[in-house]
Amino acid sequence: MGDLRHYTLTGPDGRPYASPAKGTWGGHRGGKIYGRLDCPAALRAIAKGSYVKDRVFFADEQTAIAAGYRPCGACCKERYHTWKAAKDFGESWGPDQRPDAVLIPGWLTLDQQEWIVGQFNRWAEGPVPIRAAKVRGHEMSVRTVCLGWHWQPYKYTREATDVNGARVLPFPDWMVGLGRRALRETGYADAEVAEYTPDTALVNYYDDTARLGMHQDKDERSLAPVVSLSIGDACTFRFGNTENRNKPYADLQLGSGDLFVFGGASRLAYHGVTRVHPFTAPDGCGLDTGRINITMRMTGLTD
Numbered sequence: 001m002g003d004l005r006h007y008t009l010t011g012p013d014g015r016p017y018a019s020p021a022k023g024t025w026g027g028h029r030g031g032k033i034y035g036r037l038d039c040p041a042a043l044r045a046i047a048k049g050s051y052v053k054d055r056v057f058f059a060d061e062q063t064a065i066a067a068g069y070r071p072c073g074a075c076c077k078e079r080y081h082t083w084k085a086a087k088d089f090g091e092s093w094g095p096d097q098r099p100d101a102v103l104i105p106g107w108l109t110l111d112q113q114e115w116i117v118g119q120f121n122r123w124a125e126g127p128v129p130i131r132a133a134k135v136r137g138h139e140m141s142v143r144t145v146c147l148g149w150h151w152q153p154y155k156y157t158r159e160a161t162d163v164n165g166a167r168v169l170p171f172p173d174w175m176v177g178l179g180r181r182a183l184r185e186t187g188y189a190d191a192e193v194a195e196y197t198p199d200t201a202l203v204n205y206y207d208d209t210a211r212l213g214m215h216q217d218k219d220e221r222s223l224a225p226v227v228s229l230s231i232g233d234a235c236t237f238r239f240g241n242t243e244n245r246n247k248p249y250a251d252l253q254l255g256s257g258d259l260f261v262f263g264g265a266s267r268l269a270y271h272g273v274t275r276v277h278p279f280t281a282p283d284g285c286g287l288d289t290g291r292i293n294i295t296m297r298m299t300g301l302t303d
């Protein structure tokens, strides 16, 4: 006689069904939370007897998500932060409130990321080596190397007069192409894409402890969109309003390969990096520790 045992799982429609195979993820019906079968928070609640009647099981994670469950903050921390950032972004970035700010996770392939990291290593050597800019005599925790135009608080020059007086490297053609593709893929019209000719990039390197305070990118004369690319460890990126550094803002997670474009009504939004999350860089991105962020801009300047 065959094994007649079956397990009661929850399907993508949220209804129970009989399955010959055990579930691989657990969940709580009331809280609409899913997590690992060995989730310490769930096991503690089960030991107290309060959880069991609401416990559900899913064949796989996709089913839990389809049924409207969100990841557990205790046993699935990374998934939870990603879910929370997406939720906050969706809530506070209603089309009326935050137009023209678009995030595309995983836009760059790992090969592209690795190649860009190789370029970064060369840029960092000079002729103007990577350095921490000084604001009112204090070094920033983030280190920056520039392409096209050199940024120092709070102006652009061709020569790095605050470093060694050398002229910065030219802005690479491939990056103009990448910037245009970023605009095209975030919904800009053909004419805007064709006109977009970024001529400076601030390439920042963050170690685990580096932060970037809330600021506006306003040293450019042009208000063409800013194209931001991230590689390496994920960070918490705070994107706010155009009035001041305070709320409303949303904390987004920018991971390796992510593209974020802000223009139009969001072009002068305050933004900053509140935290770098060590050990989150994916294998193969070219960076073992820390985070690189490239922001391409159009300065609107001529020599």
Ligand SMILES: O=C(O)CCC(=O)C(=O)O
Pocket: 202, 204, 212, 217, 228, 230, 237, 254, 271, 272, 273, 293, 295
């Ligand atoms: O690192 C980031 O994601 C933001 C960089 C930035 O805001 C800047 O360089 O002005």
